[in-house]
Each structure stands twice: as structure tokens, then as C-alpha cells.
Amino acid sequence: MSQVLPDDATLVHDLIGIGFGPSNVAMAIALSEHNARADGQEAVSAHFFEQQPRFGWHRGMLIDDATMQVSFLKDLVTLRNPASEFSFLCYLQSRGRLIDFINHKNLFPLRVEFHDYFEWAAAKVDDLVSYGHEVVGVAPVERDGTVQHLEVTVRSGEGLEVHRARNLVIGTGLRPLLPEGVERGDRIWHNSELLAKVDALEGTSPSRFVVVGAGQSAAENVAYLHRRFPDAEVCAV
Structure with missing residues (x-):
């Protein structure tokens, strides 16, 4: 340094x-x-x-x-x-x-x-x-x-x-918040990284998503995943 x-x-x-x-x-x-x-x-x-x-x-x-x-x-x-x-x-x-x-x-x-x-x-x-x-x-x-x-x-x-x-x-902004005991990984994302994670799935055929949360952003995520992966099951929890 x-x-x-x-x-x-x-x-x-x-x-x-x-x-x-x-x-x-x-x-x-x-x-x-x-x-x-x-x-x-x-x-x-x-x-x-x-x-x-x-x-x-x-x-x-x-x-x-x-x-x-x-x-x-x-x-x-x-x-x-x-x-x-x-x-x-x-x-x-x-x-x-x-x-x-x-x-x-x-x-x-x-x-x-x-x-x-x-x-x-x-x-x-x-x-x-x-x-x-x-x-x-x-x-x-x-x-x-x-x-x-x-x-x-x-x-x-x-x-x-x-x-x-x-x-x-x-003014450093908010930190992503996940439920206690949950850590981000390849299959667990925070809403703030949705688009990048979804783009990484291009060419694959995911069968099921679970969106945790009930705010506007969660609803937008559910609708977006339905559009991007019409054959997948999308669950809102």
C-alpha cells in the first residue's frame, strides 16, 4: 500500500x-x-x-x-x-x-x-x-x-x-437486509442484484423461484420473473 x-x-x-x-x-x-x-x-x-x-x-x-x-x-x-x-x-x-x-x-x-x-x-x-x-x-x-x-x-x-x-x-446508502441466518450465494439473491443474477441464468431453464417479501419491489420481482421465465413457477412468500 x-x-x-x-x-x-x-x-x-x-x-x-x-x-x-x-x-x-x-x-x-x-x-x-x-x-x-x-x-x-x-x-x-x-x-x-x-x-x-x-x-x-x-x-x-x-x-x-x-x-x-x-x-x-x-x-x-x-x-x-x-x-x-x-x-x-x-x-x-x-x-x-x-x-x-x-x-x-x-x-x-x-x-x-x-x-x-x-x-x-x-x-x-x-x-x-x-x-x-x-x-x-x-x-x-x-x-x-x-x-x-x-x-x-x-x-x-x-x-x-x-x-x-x-x-x-x-451518505453511503442502505445495506442489503436478508432474513436472519440467510446468506447470499449463487441461488440466494438480494433484490438489489436481481438483473445481474437473472442475466447470468440466460440460456438455462430454471423451474422455480421464491420471492420473499410483500412490498412494491417484491411484486415487481415476481412480475419480472414471470416475464423472463414463463415456464417457471414463481412463488411470492
Whole structure:
């Protein structure tokens, strides 16, 4: 492992974010909009670190006909700033999709389309994020019994590096939850990896699936497995 490289000793970010999913993308947008309005003294310096090589949000759950479970108005910005240029409506306009979306008379867009919206928004603030960087340690730096700032150790293909911040925002997302005593394997999957696991079955003839759970995602999984494997028995438990 490469040696920890000290950052510029004079640079202490106002904020460092761990993870760059929708929550921290929304934070980055809010900071970007704040800094666009602020003078130099009020600007907030921030940077985010994401271990994935590019933006991705529940990619294994992007079934082609699955819809969002919340209204499009609960996008990254609208509840905070309805006039924001980062809204889902602005995304639709940029894609030439606004009129079609309105004519659908549906407040719940496809999950695939909302993922594209997230990617579109994340790309507009990509100067604030380093992909392929995993945060592996956080330590306080104290002076006279008071925490002055935090040292954040980040690992990338170039080794380890230390960054400093006064505030830390953790947006690492949820961990897959399985019933007690159950471990993932070739035949036991979590919903978050559905598409990749199903693609791996291409060319085989599975005879039976059991989907455990009763939420919208479970129902979508049952319907999807029925379509992909019409000769298989699909049980919802």
C-alpha cells in the first residue's frame, strides 16, 4: 500500500461527503446553488468521495417497467428550491421529453428514467466529486481539548491520501437486509442484484423461484420473473 500522502496543510474543506448517491448529489447541488449566489467570503468549500467508478443508483433494480414509489416532485431539489435548474422537469425539458411526460398523466416516472435524471444531475456537479475513491478512515484533530477538524483518509488506485474538513456528511446508502441466518450465494439473491443474477441464468431453464417479501419491489420481482421465465413457477412468500 502506498504511503499516506498529506494534503495541502492549509486546505481544510468546510465539508467532505462520503458517498455520492442521490442524498449527497442533492447536497452538492444545494452547495453549488449557494456558492453561485454567495460572494467569496460566504462560499462553502466541499468535496465528495464515491467508491464506485461512476454514478449508480440501485442498478440491479432498474426493471424496464418499474415505476418510482414517490412523486417526481420529490426529486433532488424541488422541495428546497422549486425554481432550480436541477429539477426533474428541467431534466425532461433537456431531453425533449417534457410534453410526452405531461401527456402520460402519471406522477410516477419509470425508475429507469429517474436514474437517468440522477446521472444527468450528478454530471452537472461532477467537479465536486472524485469517483473510484473509498473513504477508509476518519479521525478528529484536537487542539486544547477541542476538535479543530477531521482528517479523512481516502483510498484510490493511486494509494492513500488524507483530506481535511470541518464537517462530514455520510451518505453511503442502505445495506442489503436478508432474513436472519440467510446468506447470499449463487441461488440466494438480494433484490438489489436481481438483473445481474437473472442475466447470468440466460440460456438455462430454471423451474422455480421464491420471492420473499410483500412490498412494491417484491411484486415487481415476481412480475419480472414471470416475464423472463414463463415456464417457471414463481412463488411470492
